[in-house]
Amino acid sequence: MGVATDTDLREAGVCPQRLARIAPWMDRLVADGRLAGLSVSMQRRGKTVFARACGQADLARGTPFTLETVTRIYSMTKPLTSVAVMQLYEQGLFQLDDPVSRFLPEFKEMRVAVGGNRAKIETEPAKRPITVRDLLTHTAGLTYGFMEATLVDAVYREKGIDFLAREGTLAEMSAQTASAPLLAQPGAAWNYSVATDVLGHFVAVVSGRPFADYLREEVIGPLGMVDTDFHVHPEWMDRFCACYAYDRERKLRPFDGSVETSFSQPPAIPSGGGGLVSTAADYHRFCRMILNGGELDGRRLLGRKTVALMTANHLPGDLAAMGTPRFAETSYAGIGFGLGFSVMLDPAKAQIVGTPGEVAWGGMASTAFWIDPKEDLAVVLMTQLIPSSALPIRKELRVLTYAALVD
Template sequence: MQGGVQDRQNRQDSQDRNDGDAGADPRALGLCPERLGRIDGWMDRLVAEGKLAGLSVTVSRRGGTAYARAAGRADLARGTPFTEDTLTRIYSMTKPLTSVMVMMLYEEGRFQLDDPVARFLPEFSEMRVLTGGNRNKFDSEPARRPITIRDLLTHTSGLTYGFMEATLVDELYRRNGVDFHQPEATLAEVVGRVARLPLLSQPGEQWNYSVATDVLGHLVAVVTGRDFAEVLRERVIRPLGMVDTDFFVPPEKLPRLAANYTLFRDRSLKLYDDSVDTPYARPPAIASGGGGLVSTAADYLRFCRFILGGGALDGVRLLGRKTVALMLANQLPGDLASMGTPRFAESSYTGIGFGLGFSVMLDPVRAQILGSPGEVAWGGVASTAFWIDPAEDMAVVLLTQLVPSSALPIRRELRVLTYAALVD
């Protein structure tokens, strides 16, 4: 009972810290309340039309919460409402937190960004690159240079994801058990399987979304000599006051976990992962730095404010401001579209670059969406998303549970609604 009381108190403390001047008129934060109100109708329509079971939207500017609302159901079968403290699987929105932990070690002098990852993970010493072949026999050539830590942070390492089902390397990942969500393996074992397979491209030459951030999680474990999940909790999650963010949901919080859905061909919602009978109800065998966390809107907003704060939040500094500036800067020679032919991304390709753990808006005109140069963002496969706009001192967090993220254009729609509310 005491644990439940403490859990509620921790959530309240976190909410109080996130509220800032939320009670003030949004006009004081430079936002039009009537225009923000359009988000209400948009959310309600998505739920009423059966496109989403439920969702929440949080808009922050100048340190205050200008808008925070939830609509619909977290669990359709049980009738559980989707609320502002509903827990959701954020999947690839885990990547920025892992990237922050990597950059904390970088600041400590543990490595340089251009160091070969093989310096710490020798299994990556003799990488080869696919040149042709088929599922029974593939051809390859030696990598022309080592994979660097920067390559992993920017998804230019030549690694891939098996779920894309677009290339022979993707298939090799599936056939060889490259799955960081499997119940019977260790992080080191799955990273070892990755290292034994060919790369999709030469390191540094193409942008390919990949398991690179999971490899970075293993790098953190090797460099620190500790379990990756514990390091991330101790050094990033807890200091930022993200009281509901973890790789699993303990029993006392399980009633707040949303069910996860998918849209079938008839456009009806079908259960993808239950809110009770779910792998997230117990600690995973592997803590996936690329996609394993569960979080809430209030918690993830704290992370966004930490980035807007140049590496500090509520008097707690985890990174120097110059390090954060480097993370938010485009690391590519151009946009994603100029780096080969991306097979999948939680963003569009044209006009969008990539920093150290985030996408980076280069040109809203070329991206054909409202935004600011220098805005960073990413999303998760269950249609969650966030974006951080330093130029506007604004952050937006969208949480829902619909797989895949490409099923509906809700991220682009919400971008228009939020940016259209800016009045100064």
């Protein structure tokens, strides 16, 4: 991939001079020491109109960041898992309003935390079962242990509920999740959670195939995502990016030590919520499939009506109306949620330029993507900085991108 000619840009409705603002923005992030390296790639009307990388993938090794750099995409795994779920839905194997306990009996007779303290949490019975759609929309009442905001979060930490753990199985971790109380009644609130990890186990049970195998064979493989998997293959290791965080002086430091120490072997638990590594080029293939209504290069993964259902808002309103989320890879006001993606409802309310109906998500290490069907646009941002809230680069890139659209 490379930067398109001015003629190509104009045919794609993009102003060359305005698009050129993205490159110096990227260079400043690296020169100021805010990011070690990053890539930005953008497609519009079927054309690659921008694709550039700068900085380093590994400061210690002096490895340049390129468009082929392999990164941890963390929660950008969730949309791929959601596609796997919806493929099985299309086969008539379940309905979205089915209780998930029909397939995962450990989720029968759930209880909901209503008070108490660390020594004894007070609970009440769930008023209705958790449905498949609840898991897809993060309204099941599940949570993440790293939130450290509620008594239920503490239970997750005590029970070791972590789908990135290096021991155990997907089935065992799903059962551990079901043994904890719910944070809220099913369907009552939006809470970012391990729900998509549970869906990975759901895919395994419904399909009768190990989840990682199913995702590789039915989603990753058919899409031609040749550098995407739950671990870094040996031949990819020289392209694998180091991950960074800020120290107390806001200087970059390695987040998890040597890049060879993690993701170099297949994981004990394939995390459908955050376990994949990928590249910009690979993730653009996923975005193009969604833009094309479920098809890419002659391979159809989903029906167009299924994609329309996934990318519609399934909440009564926006995220803010569903309580006050404690953490998400998006802002809350003006943003809804579909079956695996956030959904833009109202750019003015969200206080960011955009288009109603665009879908998006991001990962813990500051990666991000968005897909805008009305503008026939897909943008992928790759970098490796934890947490994703450390810099407002996603919002900045959105402004730079939409400012370049002139037709």
